[in-house]
Amino acid sequence: MKKAIGDNMIPKEWGFEKGLELVKQAGFDGIELWLGDVPWFQMGTPDSEVWELRRKVENAGLVVSNVSTGLHWASPLSARDPKVRAQAVRIVEREIETAMLLGTDAILLVAGLVTPEVPYNEVYQRCLEALRPLGEKAARSGVRIGCENCNAEQRFLISPREFWQFLNDVNSPAVGIHLDVGNIHDTGFAEQWIEIHGPRITRIHVKDVMTKRGRCGDQSVYTNLFLGDNNWPAIRGAMTKVGYDGWLVAEMEARYRYAPDQQFYDTARAMDRLISGRF
Amino acid sequence: MGITRRRFLGYTAGVVTAGLRGLPLDPTSRRYVLLDLHERGCFRESVSGYESALTSAQAQWMRADGRWMSPSRCAVLIVPAALEIPPPVVRVIVSCLRAGAGVIFESGAGFATDREFRAHRVVLRDYLQVHIEEPVELWPENSSQRIPYVDYTWPRSAKVRDFSRVVPLRRQEGEGEVIAWVDGLPVALKRPGGRGNLIFLGSPLGPALWAGDAQARRWLLDCLRTAGAERA
Numbered sequence: 001m002k003k004a005i006g007d008n009m010i011p012k013e014w015g016f017e018k019g020l021e022l023v024k025q026a027g028f029d030g031i032e033l034w035l036g037d038v039p040w041f042q043m044g045t046p047d048s049e050v051w052e053l054r055r056k057v058e059n060a061g062l063v064v065s066n067v068s069t070g071l072h073w074a075s076p077l078s079a080r081d082p083k084v085r086a087q088a089v090r091i092v093e094r095e096i097e098t099a100m101l102l103g104t105d106a107i108l109l110v111a112g113l114v115t116p117e118v119p120y121n122e123v124y125q126r127c128l129e130a131l132r133p134l135g136e137k138a139a140r141s142g143v144r145i146g147c148e149n150c151n152a153e154q155r156f157l158i159s160p161r162e163f164w165q166f167l168n169d170v171n172s173p174a175v176g177i178h179l180d181v182g183n184i185h186d187t188g189f190a191e192q193w194i195e196i197h198g199p200r201i202t203r204i205h206v207k208d209v210m211t212k213r214g215r216c217g218d219q220s221v222y223t224n225l226f227l228g229d230n231n232w233p234a235i236r237g238a239m240t241k242v243g244y245d246g247w248l249v250a251e252m253e254a255r256y257r258y259a260p261d262q263q264f265y266d267t268a269r270a271m272d273r274l275i276s277g278r279f
Numbered sequence: 280m281g282i283t284r285r286r287f288l289g290y291t292a293g294v295v296t297a298g299l300r301g302l303p304l305d306p307t308s309r310r311y312v313l314l315d316l317h318e319r320g321c322f323r324e325s326v327s328g329y330e331s332a333l334t335s336a337q338a339q340w341m342r343a344d345g346r347w348m349s350p351s352r353c354a355v356l357i358v359p360a361a362l363e364i365p366p367p368v369v370r371v372i373v374s375c376l377r378a379g380a381g382v383i384f385e386s387g388a389g390f391a392t393d394r395e396f397r398a399h400r401v402v403l404r405d406y407l408q409v410h411i412e413e414p415v416e417l418w419p420e421n422s423s424q425r426i427p428y429v430d431y432t433w434p435r436s437a438k439v440r441d442f443s444r445v446v447p448l449r450r451q452e453g454e455g456e457v458i459a460w461v462d463g464l465p466v467a468l469k470r471p472g473g474r475g476n477l478i479f480l481g482s483p484l485g486p487a488l489w490a491g492d493a494q495a496r497r498w499l500l501d502c503l504r505t506a507g508a509e510r511a
Contacts, residue, residue, distance in 0.1 A: 122490045125490055
């Protein structure tokens with residue numbers, strides 16, 4: 001198993017190259033690039049500059065673990081407005097294109113967003129209709145689309161069986177799940193999600209979660225590895241059981257008030273312990 | 280099973296009439312025609328919604344495009360999610376109404392640009408005598424507490440999910456009956472047109488059909504039966 005961390009964790013004032021040095025020094029093998037979330041990687045970033053990003057990553061002794069994006073929160077595939085939906089599709093296509101340029105085979109997307117305005121059944125149908133052709137495009141490009149389980153924030157595909165059914169309905173080997181073990185919170189158990197989805201898991205996001213802290217408050221429920229309520233030995237056991245040997249990608253909130261770089265070192269050490277199963 | 284003399288005479292008269300016109304008497308055995316505007320429509324899912332509802336109801340229906348012209352074979356013409364309405368489509372609609380068909384015209388202009396909307400409004404006003412207001416956004420920021428339904432009153436009462444934006448009706452000249460409301464706005468109209476009936480929908484119904492809303496389907500089927508049967 002290899003470990004990566006998102007470039008959106010890099011302190012903004014550091015810049016990409018200094019950030020890559022930190023990621024490498026902290027002991028990571030790769031970096032997750034967030035399309036649209038960082039100044040160096042935007043929808044308008046031309047191919048030549050994406051190549052340059054790859055060169056910088058490789059010069060730092062790293063590889064790109066996957067391409068992710070948070071742009072679908074504002075432009076979801078489930079939007080009613082066809083223009084917004086077209087933009088959402090374009091975002092996925094750009095993720096696929098840049099994944100190829102960056103030498104990785106996985107992208108993340110937030111598949112759909114249930115809101116008081118746009119109800120569940122519509123979101124489900126619209127996501128299916130968007131993901132079927134995108135899955136074909138991804139397959140042709142040698143890339144897998146990982147739909148992230150953003151359970152509470154999406155109000156969509158809340159249970160692992162529901163997610164499983166959704167992937168069955170999409171029915172594309174190029175569309176799987178980018179499983180976030182911190183997002184399940186008190187609606188289930190990450191280890192069970194891993195066991196159910198097994199080979200469909202494209203990447204795993206790791207962070208810990210405080211299930212006793214209600215989601216309705218103003219405090220975050222997320223925290224660093226081993227500080228929350230995830231059952232990490234069970235999660236590690238489930239990974240072994242299903243034979244998951246891919247990337248673990250740290251995705252947590254940057255909460256260090258001082259010495260923000262220390263979070264990179266602490267996270268890398270914790271991930272080493274997770275991978276080795278020493279608890 | 281017994282049959283009254285009156286009913287028997289009714290049947291035989293119907294058969295004779297139908298034979299003379301070359302069409303079956305029962306209006307439901309005429310075809311429902313789904314006019315697919317392709318890129319001139321706004322939502323593909325609306326077309327899919329009507330298709331799915333008609334198929335699951337085992338209705339006799341066919342898909343047509345703007346070149347289609349057989350109004351006498353049409354019981355009800357459905358125009359889903361219309362945005363741009365080119366002259367051939369106007370001709371089809373007007374011909375169907377003249378021939379006594381029902382026409383369900385679903386406006387897709389809620390998501391139109393200003394220019395698209397202005398053109399849409401002119402066609403509706405000049406050719407179908409339907410007067411509409413500018414689209415209204417039903418879900419401005421932080422409005423999660425509103426009731427998300429369009430209330431239909433004809434041909435049956437039904438609550439169907441709104442589709443975020445509506446094209447409300449302006450006060451109409453001449454005959455016409457408002458048949459649906461949302462947030463106090465009139466958003467659907469039934470009015471005679473030619474020998475037929477025009478049903479204007481300012482809030483798209485197709486996406487609710489596509490999403491499997493049973494009440495929307497029942498409303499549509501009643502509407503098809505009634506609009507097709509109310510021929511002059």
